[in-house]
Amino acid sequence: MSNYLLEARQLSAGYRGQAVVHDLALQVAPGEIVCLFGPNGSGKTTSLLTLAGELPPIAGSTWLLGAECKAPLYERVRSGLSIITDERSLIFGLSTRDNLRLRGGSVADAIALFPELEPHLSRQAGLLSGGQQQMVAMARSLAARPKVLIADELSMGLAPQIVSRLLASLRQAADRGVGVLLVEQHVSQALNVCDRAYILNHGRVVLSGSAEELKRQSADIEAAYLFGHQAAEKTES
Template identity: 55%
Template structure:
């Protein structure tokens, strides 16, 4: 597919696949097109050529319509309601709190606390709990690790890996390639809106130095 904003093309001739039960990492420097890829797949950015397919069929419609089919999108800004409690945030997405709390027991003692009073890591756990619980079939996650301590990042990525092991498909955008490849099955490297490298994560883990030097250096947006 190709996609962009108005007359500004961002993605060109992109082909990628996410299967059920796997984590696929999407890595690249700032401005490579990672976030635009997620937004195009979610129906938030127009696809100008090619198409998005889900279960082998063309997938059109808004983000809300795609969400009814099992898509969840996590953006960099953490889609939670800061003025509401943790419990109320969970209830907006799920009738029962049992499943999200089973995924992140750390949230149980925080249920009555307003989200705006949580740490960044706790807010991201809440965001991920809302996204992973329920009938989610495909998760698109943008920079889960942004601004968080390594121990929290590890906790979040383990939850993503466990969700894939239960059958969910995950497309994970990460600027930190080591974090991404630690939990991924496969990976794509983007540069200026094109896939320039792809392969099994186990193979790419042995080429991290080369990938960082060749593809992940800062580039103009």
């Protein structure tokens, strides 16, 4: 048993037996927002999908709610895991209201979290802006009252104010005890709301620490996004 809500232990993950993430050790405690940063192709999504039960581990284990877990995604969702990806996974032909109901939470709870969606309840989700669609995705995930939330680049292509709005809603959820694992390209904004972060490069953690420690190195982290190899070599030297 462990006290963490989500954990990777010596996890190797990848596709068709070929690992692209190596020996990952990561923990998310109740009330914590943990970020996973790294350049394109460094293994962030692969790590999240494996922790969510969507991909089987190649080696090592994933732990959910304090116990080792081998269940597939849909069973983990029933135990209190929620995952939000950059594909907003709304049903565009349905109204905002009907989309908000899709995860089993109440529309009233979703609107309490994102009151700005109320005027759009009867509109087709496909007609909402990208930011509004992502608010719907976030509102319905949070309204289902998950214990653990995994979010992959939920602010992809969105305006800075919307990014702050979405990150603030995650902070509120964490402050109620939810454990959040977040992949986010907006490093400095994410470091302002998260507790800890890990930086992946070529599938390995090259840097990790508290948000406070990492804020002092945010220029290095942002450089790692732009110049994958060079930044990793610099970190190691």
